[in-house]
Amino acid sequence: MTTPEAPGxxxxxLYDLRVEVVAPPGARLYCSxxxxxxxxxxxxxxxxxxxxxxxxxxLAALLPLLPAKQRPTHPNDWMTTDxxxxxxxxxxxxxxxxxxLSLRTFRHSDTTATPLGKVETA
Numbered sequence: 520m521t522t523p524e525a526p527g528x529x530x531x532x533l534y535d536l537r538v539e540v541v542a543p544p545g546a547r548l549y550c551s552x553x554x555x556x557x558x559x560x561x562x563x564x565x566x567x568x569x570x571x572x573x574x575x576x577x578l579a580a581l582l583p584l585l586p587a588k589q590r591p592t593h594p595n596d597w598m599t600t601d602x603x604x605x606x607x608x609x610x611x612x613x614x615x616x617x618x619x620l621s622l623r624t625f626r627h628s629d630t631t632a633t634p635l636g637k638v639e640t641a
Contacts, residue, residue, distance in 0.1 A: 529627035529635050533589040535620040536560040542613040549611040550574045560585055580607040588617050
């Protein structure tokens with residue numbers, strides 16, 4: 520049995536993110552997206568506006584970057600400064616702009632059954 524965390528202990532913060540389709544004016548897009556299409560990542564949940572879709576191939580290119588973009592980073596880190604990711608289709612001129620929104624606070628005990636302070640060894 521684990522003991523409850525003291526207030527303020529076990530808390531961490533992640534940014535909510537907005538990922539928006541951007542492209543040069545008049546560009547033909549091949550990823551079934553429209554300029555301005557977006558989704559938001561709130562915690563671990565993906566939110567799409569009603570009636571909008573998002574290509575799984577584009578999402579697959581973005582997924583490895585999103586958890587890192589959610590975490591606070593050093594101001595000089597490229598993960599802080601670089602905000603656009605190219606469409607995975609080399610013929611598509613679209614990009615996906617990742618914008619950090621507000622910070623959201625989570626509690627360790629709400630996100631895992633592993634108690635704080637437990638270190639796994641190989």
